[in-house]
Amino acid sequence: MGAQWKARHKEIAANAKGRIFGKLSKEIMVAARAGADPDMNPRLRLVVEQAKKASMPRETLERAIKKGAGLLAEGMSLERLTYEGFAPHQVPVIVECLTDNANRTYPNIRMLFRKGQLGASGSVSWNFNYQGMIEASPVSPDADAELAAIEAGAQDFEPAENGATLFLTDPTDLDAVCRALPKHGFTVQSAQLGYRPKNTVALNDAEREEVEAFLEALDADDDVQNIYVGLAA
Numbered sequence: 001m002g003a004q005w006k007a008r009h010k011e012i013a014a015n016a017k018g019r020i021f022g023k024l025s026k027e028i029m030v031a032a033r034a035g036a037d038p039d040m041n042p043r044l045r046l047v048v049e050q051a052k053k054a055s056m057p058r059e060t061l062e063r064a065i066k067k068g069a070g071l072l073a074e075g076m077s078l079e080r081l082t083y084e085g086f087a088p089h090q091v092p093v094i095v096e097c098l099t100d101n102a103n104r105t106y107p108n109i110r111m112l113f114r115k116g117q118l119g120a121s122g123s124v125s126w127n128f129n130y131q132g133m134i135e136a137s138p139v140s141p142d143a144d145a146e147l148a149a150i151e152a153g154a155q156d157f158e159p160a161e162n163g164a165t166l167f168l169t170d171p172t173d174l175d176a177v178c179r180a181l182p183k184h185g186f187t188v189q190s191a192q193l194g195y196r197p198k199n200t201v202a203l204n205d206a207e208r209e210e211v212e213a214f215l216e217a218l219d220a221d222d223d224v225q226n227i228y229v230g231l232a233a
Helices: 016-034 042-053 058-068 102-115 145-152 171-184 205-219
Strands: 079-087 091-099 117-119 128-138 156-159 165-169 186-197 224-229
Touching (some): 016 042, 016 058, 016 224, 042 058, 079 102, 079 205, 091 102, 102 117, 102 205, 128 171, 145 156, 145 171, 165 171, 165 186, 186 224, 205 224
Antiparallel strands (some): 079 117, 091 224, 128 165, 156 165
16 A cells, blocks of 8 residues: 555445545535636646546536636535544554534544544654655556656656556646656556655554554545555555
């Protein structure tokens, strides 16, 4: 794992698509505060591209943009909250939430952490780097990931699933690297800002199942947007 945690087998759940669209809609609304035009708003452009790749309906996407930009009467005020702590077996976890009611979110998160340990701000974030993370696939077998990383301005790169490459960037360079990678033989599949652990915890199968159950319970909460975990692959 080691970066953003994704629930196993969630893609086959009947309600998975709706939950994905819900999370993306929130990200779009927050990004659209800086402007409704994706061409002039790099953060919005990245999230809109993610939404399109997830096959979000155009009407849903446009409504989220208008809502976030304040172009609809029924606007929604969302607050980003970050919680830190430990899953079972002292596995460090960072949980990002987007909520319209912080007074609801904190008690829920505290309850969900009862099988782990909810920490104070800074209790585990020191063990994570905040970076841009771009997953991209080579256009041809000749595409050179190292050369592409250098030319596009990425800080580092590493193999990802299904032959893709994960390019790591400074947070401020995420959009620029996304735009540059196609010129160097790579198609961007996803891009986001997030936390990557400096060190990870290795567990046996039984311990890993316990941590997975903890993370799945967190992920099921409507206010939880992203989960980052320092768990070895």
